[in-house]
Amino acid sequence: MFKDLLVHIPTERSPRPAIDASVSLAMTAGAHLDAIATGYASTNVPFVAEGGAAIASSLQFEYERALERADAALRIFEVEAKNAKIAYGKYALSESIAETISRVGAAARLHDLTVVSQGNSDVETFDNQLPQELLLQAGGPVLFIPYTSRGAFKASRIGICWDGSRLAARALRDAMPFITEADALTTISLNASEIPADASPERLARHLARKGLPTKAISLQSDRGNLQSSILSIAADEGLDLLVMGGYGHSRLQETVFGGVTREMFRSMTVPVLMSH
Numbered sequence: 001m002f003k004d005l006l007v008h009i010p011t012e013r014s015p016r017p018a019i020d021a022s023v024s025l026a027m028t029a030g031a032h033l034d035a036i037a038t039g040y041a042s043t044n045v046p047f048v049a050e051g052g053a054a055i056a057s058s059l060q061f062e063y064e065r066a067l068e069r070a071d072a073a074l075r076i077f078e079v080e081a082k083n084a085k086i087a088y089g090k091y092a093l094s095e096s097i098a099e100t101i102s103r104v105g106a107a108a109r110l111h112d113l114t115v116v117s118q119g120n121s122d123v124e125t126f127d128n129q130l131p132q133e134l135l136l137q138a139g140g141p142v143l144f145i146p147y148t149s150r151g152a153f154k155a156s157r158i159g160i161c162w163d164g165s166r167l168a169a170r171a172l173r174d175a176m177p178f179i180t181e182a183d184a185l186t187t188i189s190l191n192a193s194e195i196p197a198d199a200s201p202e203r204l205a206r207h208l209a210r211k212g213l214p215t216k217a218i219s220l221q222s223d224r225g226n227l228q229s230s231i232l233s234i235a236a237d238e239g240l241d242l243l244v245m246g247g248y249g250h251s252r253l254q255e256t257v258f259g260g261v262t263r264e265m266f267r268s269m270t271v272p273v274l275m276s277h
Contacts, residue, residue: 002113003112004031004111005022005025005111005112005113006036006107006111006113006114008130009036009038009073010038011038011040011070012040013120013125013127013128015076015077017118017146020149020153021115023086024152025143025153027086032086033088033089034089034091035088036104037073037074038093038104039063039066039069039093067094074090104130105134106137108134108138108140109139109140113141114134114138114140114142114143115145116142117147118131118144119131132249132258136250138277141175141274142247144272144274146271149272153272155272156182156241157186157239158178158185158186158240159185159186159188159240160175160179160185160215161188163190164196165246167248169199169246174276175274178242178274180211185208185215186218188218188234189217189218190219191222202217216238218234220234231243231265232270240271241272243272243273243274244273245273245275246276247262247275
């Protein structure tokens with residue numbers, strides 16, 4: 001099981017999904033949990049006639065307010081962590097966007113799993129962007145919790161999204177601490193005829209069976225534009241608690257670009273999703 005966890009707590013939308021999920025997971029796994037809350041200063045500093053000194057003062061005020069928001073989110077986290085009697089650490093950041101990505105990404109590389117909450121498109125904030133950036137920066141699995149989620153995280157019924165790719169294989173291996181403890185496993189393959197024969201869904205089933213992990217296989221044909229909705233429909237029909245999938249994306253000249261299924265899952269996930277890149 002995962003023993004060293006990191007959670008990113010948003011400060012400009014509800015912190016509860018990330019806090020509730022990560023604390024309950026740490027309690028179940030007997031894991032240490034580090035929490036980072038990140039506040040962001042507004043870049044829309046108004047023009048003032050006094051010049052640079054006044055602008056610097058205004059920016060400093062913005063950073064101080066952002067740090068206050070981060071500290072407030074961490075106070076909520078600390079109450080829950082103490083109630084759960086878990087080992088934890090916490091720290092607040094109030095820096096530029098680039099510095100925040102760099103620092104949180106570096107921290108994620110020394111944890112077994114990073115927990116984040118899904119961005120909320122109804123709220124315009126960098127809190128929506130950082131979780132996606134972490135998928136590319138962490139070097140390990142990232143657990144996305146839907147922003148509508150409430151209460152403890154569980155992974156009793158897991159769906160493994162399988163297309164035979166390197167990223168799907170990486171996610172499968174990274175999710176093994178959850179998979180080996182699950183009550184039921186379902187493999188989900190869309191357009192299986194396109195999957196390499198040497199990494200077919202049937203071979204995946206045999207691979208897991210040799211580990212003592214029986215699976216139910218679901219294979220469907222789906223249009224390219226409906227892959228994500230097909231996956232979520234299966235998740236609902238099967239009562240899945242967690243989806244495991246590869247996260248497709250790259251950063252080119254600091255512009256992050258994600259594949260269609262990954263991008264749509266960020267927007268409309270209905271169950272927690274563990275992604276690896």
